[in-house]
Amino acid sequence: MPLYNRLKEYRARISVNQQEMGTLVGTSRQTISLIERGDYSPSVTLALKIARVFDVPVEDIFYYEEGD
Amino acid sequence: MKTENENTNMKTNSDMADSPQYEKAAMKKFTLRSVICLAVGGIAGYLFAFGSTHLKTLFTAFTKYSQVYFPVLQIYFFPWLLLVFTLICTMINNKLLKKSKLQIASWDGENDDHINIADTCLNKVLLISNIESVGTQMIFAVITYHLMKNLQDKSNTNVMMIFIAVAIYIASMAAIILQQKLVIQLMKKYSPEKRGSIYDKHFQDVWFATCDEGERHIIYKSCYKTFQFMNKVFSVCLVAATIIGMFVSIGILCAIIIGFLWLIMTCCYTRECIRLENKR
Numbered sequence: 001m002p003l004y005n006r007l008k009e010y011r012a013r014i015s016v017n018q019q020e021m022g023t024l025v026g027t028s029r030q031t032i033s034l035i036e037r038g039d040y041s042p043s044v045t046l047a048l049k050i051a052r053v054f055d056v057p058v059e060d061i062f063y064y065e066e067g068d
Numbered sequence: 069m070k071t072e073n074e075n076t077n078m079k080t081n082s083d084m085a086d087s088p089q090y091e092k093a094a095m096k097k098f099t100l101r102s103v104i105c106l107a108v109g110g111i112a113g114y115l116f117a118f119g120s121t122h123l124k125t126l127f128t129a130f131t132k133y134s135q136v137y138f139p140v141l142q143i144y145f146f147p148w149l150l151l152v153f154t155l156i157c158t159m160i161n162n163k164l165l166k167k168s169k170l171q172i173a174s175w176d177g178e179n180d181d182h183i184n185i186a187d188t189c190l191n192k193v194l195l196i197s198n199i200e201s202v203g204t205q206m207i208f209a210v211i212t213y214h215l216m217k218n219l220q221d222k223s224n225t226n227v228m229m230i231f232i233a234v235a236i237y238i239a240s241m242a243a244i245i246l247q248q249k250l251v252i253q254l255m256k257k258y259s260p261e262k263r264g265s266i267y268d269k270h271f272q273d274v275w276f277a278t279c280d281e282g283e284r285h286i287i288y289k290s291c292y293k294t295f296q297f298m299n300k301v302f303s304v305c306l307v308a309a310t311i312i313g314m315f316v317s318i319g320i321l322c323a324i325i326i327g328f329l330w331l332i333m334t335c336c337y338t339r340e341c342i343r344l345e346n347k348r
Contacts, residue, residue: 017178019258028259030187031282033180040282 003041005062007032010054025049120315127315142211143226147233150207154240157200161247164189164196165254172257183258190251197247204240208233295337302330 011021018032025032027046034040042050042062051058116123168189175182211233249266256262264274279287309323 018180019177027280028261028283029183030259031280033184034282034285040285043281046281 002038003062003064004038005035007050007061008036010056010061014054021050021053024053116311116314123315131316139214142213143229146207146211147229147236150204150211150233150240151236153203153207154200154236154243157196157203158243158247161193161196161200164193165247165250168193168254172254175258186254186258190254193247193251197244197251200240201244204237204244208237295333298333299330302326302333306330 007021011018016024018036019029021032022029025046026049031040031042031046035042047058047062051061054061168186171182171186171189175186211230215230245266252262252264252266261278262275263278264271268274276284276287306323306326309318309326312318313320313323
């Protein structure tokens with residue numbers, strides 16, 4: 001089941017770049033880039049950390065559509 | 069998105085792999101491939117045996133000429149080949165390093181494109197410097213083959229060329245280390261969390277410890293792909309060494325070394341899998 005995300009959109013709302021986002025969640029700029037491009041699905045821990053930064057539920061940022 | 073498509077394909081393939089029909093179809097293909105390989109092997113074997121006298125003459129002639137010309141090439145050609153090879157690799161790497169420096173300098177902290185280009189250039193530098201490292205060692209091994217015999221010939225030219233080759237080899241190694249050091253320095257500019265010094269013997273462990281889950285995911289995937297590919301390479305090389313050994317006096321060391329390396333790789337991988345499984 002493919003995993004989609006709205007990370008770039010949320011990041012733009014609070015005006016942080018990928019480097020800063022990586023620092024906030026304890027990961028690298030490259031991983032943030034991989035997640036946004038859909039080339040990597042983050043671990044549960046990382047997904048929760050990302051959601052906490054924006055103060056939203058994980059499902060608001062990461063979602064999947066069944067039947068794809 | 070690429071990952072979603074890959075995940076979909078993987079899911080479809082693993083779903084299919086559960087069915088008895090898939091097993092039956094796979095077995096049929098396997099049987100057919102085996103029969104074809106046996107047939108091709110049999111025909112090739114017959115042709116080899118049939119033409120073995122001619123092949124033997126051909127290889128004997130090749131061996132005779134190589135025994136005459138190889139020592140000349142060894143001393144007078146391969147040292148300069150080593151120099152040209154080093155210069156070409158160094159020039160290409162310098163160009164790539166300049167390009168990546170420019171891209172990193174243009175990076176505004178937001179636009180990914182500059183960093184992606186810089187990252188690609190730096191990875192190419194690492195690839196070329198690894199090729200340079202292995203290529204240099206191989207050429208040096210050719211130059212120093214029967215070194216003691218060449219030195220005992222007491223020809224001043226021989227001795228001088230060997231010293232030139234050694235100097236070029238050392239210069240090449242120094243250039244490779246310098247290039248890799250520059251790559252690490254540049255990578256640390258856009259990935260400041262990275263740690264490690266190229267001069268540290270534990271550099272690979274230290275660097276890996278600073279990689280996060282996304283970067284490790286790439287490393288793991290690359291390693292597994294390499295393992296799969298090397299299995300095929302080793303099997304082809306072992307067969308080739310066995311067949312060539314039937315006609316040319318290459319000794320059995322070639323086949324033994326290939327088999328030994330293949331064995332080490334397989335055992336290392338399997339042992340690590342078992343260890344990681346047991347850790348759960």
